[in-house]
Each structure stands twice: as structure tokens, then as C-alpha cells.
Amino acid sequence: MDASNTLRIGHGYDLHRLEPTAPDGPGRPFVLGGVQVPHDRGPVSHSDGDVLMHAVTDALLGAIGAPDIGDLFPDSSEACRDAESSRFLREAHRRIQASGFDIVNMDLTVICERPKLKEHKDLIAAELARLLECEPARVNLKAKTHERVDAVGEGRAVEAHAVVLLGPKS
Numbered sequence: 193m194d195a196s197n198t199l200r201i202g203h204g205y206d207l208h209r210l211e212p213t214a215p216d217g218p219g220r221p222f223v224l225g226g227v228q229v230p231h232d233r234g235p236v237s238h239s240d241g242d243v244l245m246h247a248v249t250d251a252l253l254g255a256i257g258a259p260d261i262g263d264l265f266p267d268s269s270e271a272c273r274d275a276e277s278s279r280f281l282r283e284a285h286r287r288i289q290a291s292g293f294d295i296v297n298m299d300l301t302v303i304c305e306r307p308k309l310k311e312h313k314d315l316i317a318a319e320l321a322r323l324l325e326c327e328p329a330r331v332n333l334k335a336k337t338h339e340r341v342d343a344v345g346e347g348r349a350v351e352a353h354a355v356v357l358l359g360p361k362s
């Protein structure tokens with residue numbers, strides 16, 4: 193792929209089921225974009241279950257037409273058990289850079305009924321920018337509820353959408 197003078201867009205989506213955290217259930221600590229947010233429920237997953245990082249990873253990979261997160265890091269792989277999702281994100285970032293691209297901006301949405309994310313959004317966006325070695329202004333994060341409807345609205349799942357724009361590496 194010739195990256196000069198080219199823009200690429202990518203979209204990523206992920207959802208994780210939420211269960212009570214230990215000792216009451218199998219939920220892992222609730223982590224979003226590498227930031228642990230206090231909550232009595234957390235994702236059930238093979239890796240650390242960072243739904244936002246998974247969506248961003250897939251958006252980056254999708255933008256360059258690379259295999260997706262499930263192809264690269266299958267949940268059947270022992271090597272990925274309990275993995276920190278920053279490992280997946282860094283690999284996606286390495287791949288876009290190796291293809292000659294850098295991040296222009298990304299627009300992210302997390303949807304969950306609880307916990308409230310308003311006070312954590314800036315820290316989560318800053319952590320993603322740090323991991324992706326870009327200015328914080330390039331990472332926009334929105335948080336919404338699901339209006340108490342369906343699994344997400346009943347607090348039984350958390351969902352994330354990511355759209356990223358890539359441009360030629362300067």
C-alpha cells in the first residue's frame with residue numbers, strides 16, 4: 193500500500209458481557225483504555241477485556257486492511273490468556289506505522305449504563321494517546337448510556353465503537 197498522499201479510515205466495534213467481580217463472580221476489573229474504573233461488575237473475557245482498546249485496535253487494523261484482532265490474537269490462544277490489551281494496541285500501531293501511516297484523529301464512543309464515565313474520560317483519552325504516541329487532541333472520547341434498554345442498558349454488557357483516520361507518516 194502506498195501511503196503517500198493517502199487517507200485511510202477504519203472502524204472498530206466490540207462488546208463484552210459484564211458480571212460481578214471477584215469474589216462474587218467471574219468479572220475482571222473494569223478497565224477502559226488501560227484505565228481501571230471502579231465498578232462492582234467487570235468484563236468476562238480471555239484477555240483483560242478492555243472493550244475500548246479492542247475497538248481501537250480493530251479500527252487501526254481495519255484502516256490498513258490487516259487481519260482483525262480475533263485473527264491476530266485468538267481467544268483460543270494460551271499466549272493471549274489474561275493478556276493486557278495494550279499489547280494488541282501496540283501491535284496494531286506498529287503495523288500502521290510499518291505501512292507508512294500515522295493517526296490523524298480518532299473518535300471513540302463507549303456505551304454502558306454504569307459506571308458513569310464522565311470523570312474518567314480525559315484520563316482514558318490521555319492514556320490512549322500516550323500508548324499511541326500521538327497528541328491527546330487527536331483522541332476524542334464520548335460516553336453514553338443505553339437508556340436502560342437491552343443488555344447494555346441493563347448493565348449486563350459494555351460496548352465500544354471506534355473510528356480512526358490515518359494519514360501519511362510525517
Ligand code: MG
Nearest residue numbers: 206207243246
Ligand atoms: Mg473484546
